[in-house]
Amino acid sequence: SRSINLAVIPGDGIGQEVVTQGLKVLSAVLPQDVKLETKDYDFGARRYHATGETLTDADLEQLARHDAILLGAIGDPSVPSGVLERGFLLKLRFAFDHHVNLRPSKLLPGVPTPLAGQPEIDFVVVREGTEGPYTGNGGTIRKGTPQEVATEVSVNTAFGVERVVRDAFARAQARPRKKLALVHKNNVLTFAGHLWTNIFNKVAEEFPEVTTEYMHVDAATIYLVTQPERFDVIVTDNLFGDILTDLAAAISGGIGVAASGNINPSGEFPSMFEPVHGSAPDIAGQGKADPSATVLSVALLLRHLGYEAEAARIEEAVSADLAERVGKPARTTDEIGDALAVRVAG
Amino acid sequence: SRSINLAVIPGDGIGQEVVTQGLKVLSAVLPQDVKLETKDYDFGARRYHATGETLTDADLEQLARHDAILLGAIGDPSVPSGVLERGFLLKLRFAFDHHVNLRPSKLLPGVPTPLAGQPEIDFVVVREGTEGPYTGNGGTIRKGTPQEVATEVSVNTAFGVERVVRDAFARAQARPRKKLALVHKNNVLTFAGHLWTNIFNKVAEEFPEVTTEYMHVDAATIYLVTQPERFDVIVTDNLFGDILTDLAAAISGGIGVAASGNINPSGEFPSMFEPVHGSAPDIAGQGKADPSATVLSVALLLRHLGYEAEAARIEEAVSADLAERVGKPARTTDEIGDALAVRVAG
Numbered sequence A, B: 001s002r003s004i005n006l007a008v009i010p011g012d013g014i015g016q017e018v019v020t021q022g023l024k025v026l027s028a029v030l031p032q033d034v035k036l037e038t039k040d041y042d043f044g045a046r047r048y049h050a051t052g053e054t055l056t057d058a059d060l061e062q063l064a065r066h067d068a069i070l071l072g073a074i075g076d077p078s079v080p081s082g083v084l085e086r087g088f089l090l091k092l093r094f095a096f097d098h099h100v101n102l103r104p105s106k107l108l109p110g111v112p113t114p115l116a117g118q119p120e121i122d123f124v125v126v127r128e129g130t131e132g133p134y135t136g137n138g139g140t141i142r143k144g145t146p147q148e149v150a151t152e153v154s155v156n157t158a159f160g161v162e163r164v165v166r167d168a169f170a171r172a173q174a175r176p177r178k179k180l181a182l183v184h185k186n187n188v189l190t191f192a193g194h195l196w197t198n199i200f201n202k203v204a205e206e207f208p209e210v211t212t213e214y215m216h217v218d219a220a221t222i223y224l225v226t227q228p229e230r231f232d233v234i235v236t237d238n239l240f241g242d243i244l245t246d247l248a249a250a251i252s253g254g255i256g257v258a259a260s261g262n263i264n265p266s267g268e269f270p271s272m273f274e275p276v277h278g279s280a281p282d283i284a285g286q287g288k289a290d291p292s293a294t295v296l297s298v299a300l301l302l303r304h305l306g307y308e309a310e311a312a313r314i315e316e317a318v319s320a321d322l323a324e325r326v327g328k329p330a331r332t333t334d335e336i337g338d339a340l341a342v343r344v345a346g
């Protein structure tokens, strides 16, 4: 019989609330014969304040035993900026080699967008997750003095770029439109830019059916708001991907519905799924958070584990739920979760 | 009697066409007693192909003798990506220490925006222009092999950050709303992020009337499309500024009207003014380019040289011209230039 052994990291702020709904919908959608086991982990601000720890080697060993990880949100104003981001979120992505950071953007019917004319938006960003300016390379000399110099080093390897570019080509190949855009800034960041561009062009030869284009990151932000329908799959570096996917979320319904997967395609380590939004401490504990992004992240998780039909059912449920919201009073986090659980079970 | 000794760099693609209009409007707006001298420089793709040169020491010496520089656009598909950008545009910004890259965004009445609901947009981005990932630091080892590693180093100095932050505070202080946002990614790029944040907070103490906020660059892209009215002045690093100002241009009328100044506030070297758009080779020579961005760059140039009334007259003319376009057939580059020249003279 089948089983899913899931690590659950509610985290900070609204993390617990949205994860509860994600698990509710997961339980409701899974066939009877699939045994779901979950284990909660208390990472985040509370643990950091209590123990000074963010993510230990022992934690990583524990987490590695699971089939996948569901994360709510990590981050709290009581912790200095960077401590939990670098010490937990990025540490985990790097330790588990989550090099495919997958972020789909789809503007569902009835969902509000800041763009005029309700454009058709349906693309996915494949963001590199383990290199670029995110490696923590760099440093500071003469800190706090008028002579301070701080550097950040973007590290890009042929190994790291090729595997994520290849993944993106395969995803583009599998989609009806078969289009892939490389986004970089190769006219300024020429060292990294040439590496990305050369590998992209090389791998393109293996995917003759995929139509490719290159775009500078600044131009990409323009197209995202003026012609978002032109995008199908985008592959880009870690930092550009971070920026573009927040913008992508903003134009396709907001971060309340933006899901993401931090994927290790080899399966050597469990992949992690999380909403794109943060811990939103300002609305935590009030039942105001929209759990849809977390529920959609559960769909990505299920797809990753091979439960395609269940993933699709969740996506349809969220889509239907969003379409029905128009003109209705706001519901609580719990009510939305309940409604989605009913839909997927139905 | 007063005089302006201007270096003119038409450049590639539509550069020549838009610069012609910029100069036309400049001549029309200047009072009789101001003597305008211009000298053309042939930088860009043609010169590169003919001589292999992009910008020599002798060129820099020549350019340094002018009061200011007006640039059309540099870049052509016949030149490998990066050659003219690094070899001319960035070389000039660095050589003349253009550390304040000023990019105003104002959505003028009647101008189309991709955003729904015609929001109020009136802010200015102060982009650092001589540091960050633009320094060209970095390199490649094992080029072209599966073991290639390419790095890009973002260099940030207390000296460089403080002067641009101080400039931004002064600009915020001079505006009615007196608001300044620092945009960075200090939770990931912690070395540079802490430098920027600490200096920002330190300088803030000298400007008690300025309301400040900090925002991550990814979040800033969201706010630019969902709440652009919240911004007054933004100060940010070279790369984030590059990305945000293209997005800012897109939401406030497009790159057809986005002006910029590469300013050396000390006056040690001439400042350079240019439209944010590129050389647009696809429409070059067809009289289709909108010269408004160049004309507005001329306004920034005049303001920098102390001709505030003339700068304001140009801005009013462009604003009035844009408002009158609605529903009218498209005009040529030349016709728009003529109309603006008439307005500013009137």
Ligand SMILES: CC(C)[C@H](C(=O)O)[C@@H](O)C(=O)O
Pocket: A085, A086, A089, A090, A242, A276, B187, B188, B218
């Ligand atoms: C919180 C932060 C480290 C993270 C990132 O920059 O990757 C977040 O913005 C995201 O996009 O998942």
Ligand SMILES: CC(C)[C@H](C(=O)O)[C@@H](O)C(=O)O
Pocket: A187, A188, A218, B085, B086, B089, B090, B242, B276
């Ligand atoms: C052409 C390029 C070097 C330049 C930049 O990145 O600064 C351009 O995009 C700009 O914004 O002026």
